[in-house]
Amino acid sequence: MRQTCLNTVFELAKKNKKVVFIGSDLGPGVLDSFKKKFPNRFFMEGVAEQSIIGMAAGMAFDKFRPYVNTIATFITRRCYEQVAIDVCLHNLPVTLIGNGGGLVYAPLGPxxxxxxxxxxxxxxxxxxxxxxxxxxxMKHLMEQSINLKGPLYVRIARGGEEIVTDKFKPKIGKGIYLKNEGEYCFLTTGITCQIALKASEYLKNKKNIECGVAHLSTIKPLDKKFLKQLMKKFNKIITIEENFISGGFGSSILEYASDCQIKNKPIIKIIGLKDRFVKKYGTQKELLDYTNLGYMDLANKMLKFIKE
Amino acid sequence: MRKLKTELNIKLDKRSIYLRSLVVKCLYGGGRGHMGSAMSLIEILRVIYDKVIKYNPKKPYDIKRDRLILSKGHGCLALYAILADKKFFSKKKLSSSSKFDSILGGHPERDKVPGVEASTGSLGHGPAIGLGMAIAGRLNNLNYKTFVIVGDGEINEGSFWETAMMASKHKLRNYYVLIDYNKIQSYGQLKEVLDLEPLKDKLISFGFEVNQVNGHDVEKLTKVLKKKCKNTKPKAIICHTVKGKGFYFAENNPFWHHKNSFTDKEKLLINSCIEEK
Structure with missing residues (x-):
């Protein structure tokens, strides 16, 4: 997925001479092809995230389209103020690409x-x-990223995830139904989509319960039209995210629900990481299981939720 | 040091006093503002806009213009004064400073004030934004210059030193950092809060060509800023200044760093310094 994302940046650079790539001391060989073809538009700066974000903003003021890439924690919390002020306050078209969203870097710790x-x-x-x-x-959304007028944060997963969206033409800002049956639904973002699909399969095959799976690859802005329809259709919805429950994807859905003008609103439960640092190592899958985000956990939570 | 102190006592000419009177308009209009921080900047901005940079107030964001970022955003009243003086906007707006609907806030905003290059206020951001603009200029084959004015307290920030390394790496010969070195930060003397010395040596070791100048001496500032560029190094100009310059009671007095009210007695004192003699 990361490779696809960066390759798409390279493809965009071939079509648009304002596209520049800025990395913060990434691994050797990253986007070598880009560097070779467009050496003037390839920047590998040091471990200096604050300045890199400011630099990207400065270039964007002069109509460049910077794509900035480093590890997700470092491109968000390390330089948060630069993201807020230099990029967001000025509403500049800077794309921040965060590697390892969620628990991907499991063995490297919190x-x-x-x-x-x-x-x-x-x-x-x-x-x-x-x-x-x-x-x-990822490919479809990144291709569309060049059309955005403001900043964008791209959360990259581990890579090698099962392809489940190939029947769709994904669009920024649009939700999709991977399964659209039953009264209950999982609402996902990122790789929780595949986990929910497995949970839904399990519920159908073992418990004879139909469970929908709706997916929002765009967390912000929310696809309100899609959500309104979703909330009309399903009685119970579980949101799932590989992120703290506090203030995350599920919270944004609850915020929308509180504002949504429909009769008979569904009951919504939000599932994600609890309010504590994850202090185990191992693999992403092990940590997902450890934090009760495996597919069996989801299936059991849905069963319990249905009975409530 | 004594020599520098004497030099910094330089008498201000009519234009410098006039520009200070424009800052006072803002201060009185809004009833508040960073007075000390603005007054140390006046000659730096005056020389840049009078003698050094290319700009067009009718096309404030013309692609070929030189860029100036006031990274120490709290010194914005001085920037407002010079921009109004250069007709980027009407001088009448100065007295609206900090009021609800004003374009002129306590820190400058790009989408409100014509001529402001970046919204600043949180310290240590301007240098990197300027770096990006300088690199953009190179990519666009434009030879404009980028000036970034930082405060001395501001460069306590690590982000400044990150950018310093990057400017040197990219051999940004058209990138100028001007340090308003008035030696007093919000709490008190830099020496006590977080000493920058040996500042010149630090900047040299980070790859800058460094010049030092009396930041209130118009002739010397002009000479340094118009100096022909003979190398590929980014430029740092340490401008020795006096906080609150031109107002004897406020000079080097941290209590005049920011004021949120003025008594009648204080106004009389301020007026006495800007009245034509």
Whole structure:
């Protein structure tokens, strides 16, 4: 997924000479092809996230389209003020690409886990947030990123995720139904989409319960039309995210629900990471299971929720 | 040091006093403002706009213009004074400073004030934004210059030193950092809060060509700022200044860093310094 994302930036650079890439001391060889073809538009700066964001803003003032890439924690919380002021306050078309959204960097510990990036970025005015679930979705959304007039945060997952959106033409700002049956629904973002699909399969095959799966690859701005329809259709909705519950994706859905003018609003439950740092290592999957975000956990939570 | 102190006592000419009177308009209009921080900047901005940079108030964001970012945004009343003087906007607006509907806030905003390059106020942001503008100029084959004015307290920020390394790496010969070195930050003397010395040596070691100048001496400032560029290094100009310059009771007095009210007695004192003699 990361590779797809960066390759798409390279493709955009071929078509648009204002596209520049700025990395913060990334691994050796990253986007070598870009560097080779457009050496003047490839910047590999040091471990200096604050200045890199300011630099990107400065270039965007002069009509460039900077794509800035580093680890998700460092491009969000390390330089948060620069993102807020230099980029968001000026509403500049800077795209921030965060590697390892969620628990991807499991073996590297809590300093590298982006477990609150959705919460802290979504509260900033002007910025959009996308969190694709697979490479297909990533490619389509990144291609459209060049058309945005303001800032964008791209949350990248680990990579190699099962492709589940290939029947769709994903669009920034648009939700999709991967399963649209039953009275109950999982509402996902990022790779929780695939987890919910497995939970839904399990519920159908083992418990004979139909459960929808709706997916929002764009966390901000929310697809309100889609959400309104979703809330009319389903009685119970569980949102799932690989992010702290506090202030995250689910919170944004609840905020929308409190404002949504429909009769018989559904009951919504939000599931995500609890209010504590994840202090285990291992793999992303192990941490997802450890934090009760595995597909069986979701299935059981839905069963319990249905009975409530 | 004694020599510098004497030099900094330089007598202000009519234009410098006039520009200060425009700052006073803002202060009285809004009833508040960073007075000390604005007054140390007047000659720096005056020389830049009178003698150095290319600009067009009718096309404030013309792509070929030189860029000036006031990174120490709290010194904005001085910037408002010079921009009004240069007709970027009407001088009548100065007395609306800090009022609800004014374009002139306590920190400058790009989308409100014509001629302001970046919204600043939180310190340590301007240098990197200026760096990006300077690199953009190079990519666009435009030879404009980018000036960034920072406060001395401001460069306590690590982000300044990150950008310093990057400016040197990119050999940004058209990138100028001017340090308003009035030696007093909000709480008190820099020496006590967080000493910058040896500042010149630090900047040299970060790859800058460094010049030092009396920041109130119009001739010397002009000479330094118009100095022909002979290398590929970014430029740092340490401008030795006096906080509150031109107002004897406020000079070097941290209590005049920011004022949120003025007594009649204080107004009389201020007026006595800007009245034509």
């Amino acid at each position: 300093t590298h886990q982006a477990t609150e990036d959705i919460s802290i970025i979504r509260v900033l005015p002007n910025i959009s947030i996308i969190s694709p679930c697979d490479a297909h979705e």
